[in-house]
Amino acid sequence: MKQQVLSNAHGGRISSPSVAARTRVPRAAAAATPIKEAPSSPAPAPATPPRARRLVRVSSKEERVVTGAAAKPKRHKEDSEEETRKLRGEVEALRKEVERLQLLNTELECDKSDLTHQLALARCTITRLQEQHDIYIKTDVETKGDFINGLINKVQTTTYTDVEQVLTFVDWLDQQLSTLSDETGVLKHFSWPERKADALREAAFEYRDLKCVVTEISSLNADDGSPTSCEATLRKISSLLDKLEKSMKRLVNLRSSVMPCYKQFGIPTEWMLDSGIASKMRVASVTLAKVYMKRALKEITAYTGGGNEAALVAQSVRFTYRVHQFAGGLDSEAMRAFEELTQRSRLTAV
Structure with a gap:
């Protein structure tokens, strides 16, 4: 049998039987020894070893996700408070708006009440004035009957030799009728010759208007020494010619429409003929042309040169031609002024 030599602590050798010899069992003994059977209970499950802890490195992106998830409840709370x-x-703004509208409604109700009250007062005042007006008309009808009948007789029987007499009579008649409280309201109770009275008034109005235009033109004077500028003076003269042309057109229309009626009521119509006021209007237009050309020549003489002189000459020639067409010609004085103007035009062209 083999021995194993071991050294002790003091360096000596110790002999011991071999490990294999100690563990070896004779086959006969193993066969003779009965084998004990293991119990039939199941073997216990092996214990689960504890999981090993691992250190996981978290990236910066994952850290932001984790931080955001943790801060989400807090942010939701802040948003909720802001929304609240x-x-x-x-709600406060709506409450104030409702209060404002309620106050405005109260003010409007007060204004409506005041306006309703004022309207009622105005209606009462109108009713009272209308009643007084009716009383005045009734009084005039009862007390001024003879006076009105005398006016009626005057309108129906008065004869006129020219339109100037018509003008005088209409002025007198208007003065008499102005004493009535209401001319229309009183005269409708009488046999007032309304058509003849209206025709007399129309003839007087038209003649007076034409006469005023002719008189205004006749008073113009180019040498009056007024400080008015040349442009303003020429503009005024041009506007007067426009008025003359419109008045002549109205006179022609009036003559063709009312002359039979005027003859029926004995109203003179000679002033409406070409030999009447129309002739005076043509003479007045020639006066306008003379004043225009004299004022233009005076301004041109004061010029030292330039394009304005030629423009003023051309403007004066055009105006004189308009007058020539309206009046049917020019008198000797106007022709001399026109010749001087045309000579100035030729000199300007050179």
Whole structure:
């Protein structure tokens, strides 16, 4: 049998039987020894070893996700508080608007009440004035009957030799009728010759209007020494010629429409003919041309040169031609002024 030599602590050798010899069992003994059977209970499950802890490195992106997820409840709370504040502000604004509208409605109701009261007072005042007016008309009808009948007789029987007498009579008649409280309201209770009275008034009005235009033109004077500028003076003269042309057109239309009626009521019509006021209007237009050309020549003489002189000459020639067409010609004085103007035009062209 083999021995194993071991050294002790003091360096000596110790002999010991071999490990294999100690563990070896004779085959016969193993066969003779009965084998004990293991119990039939199941073998216990092996214990689960504890998981090993691992250190996981978290990236910066994952850290932000984790941080955001942790801060989400806090942010939601802040948003909710902000929304609540907004809603409270809107509610407060609506409350103030409702109060303002209620106050405005109260003021409007007060104004409506005041206006209703004023309207009622105005209606009462109108009714009272109308009643007084009716009383005045009734009084005139009862007390001025003879006076009105005398006016009626005057209108129906008075004769006229020229339109100037018509003008005088209409002025007198209007003065008499002005004493009535209401001319129309009183005269409708009488046999007032309304058509003849209206025709007399129309003739007087038309003649007076034409006469005023002719008188205004006749008073013009180019050498009056007024400080009015040349442009303003020429513009005024041009407007007077426009008025003359319109008045002549109205006179022609009036003559063709009312002359039979005037003859029926004995109203003179000679003033409406070409030999009447129309002739005076043509003479007045020639006066306008003379004043225009004299004022233009005076301004041209004061010029030292330039394009304005030629423009003024051309403007004066055009105006004189308009007058020539309206009046049917020019008198000797106007022709001399026109010749001087055309000579100035030729000199300007050179």
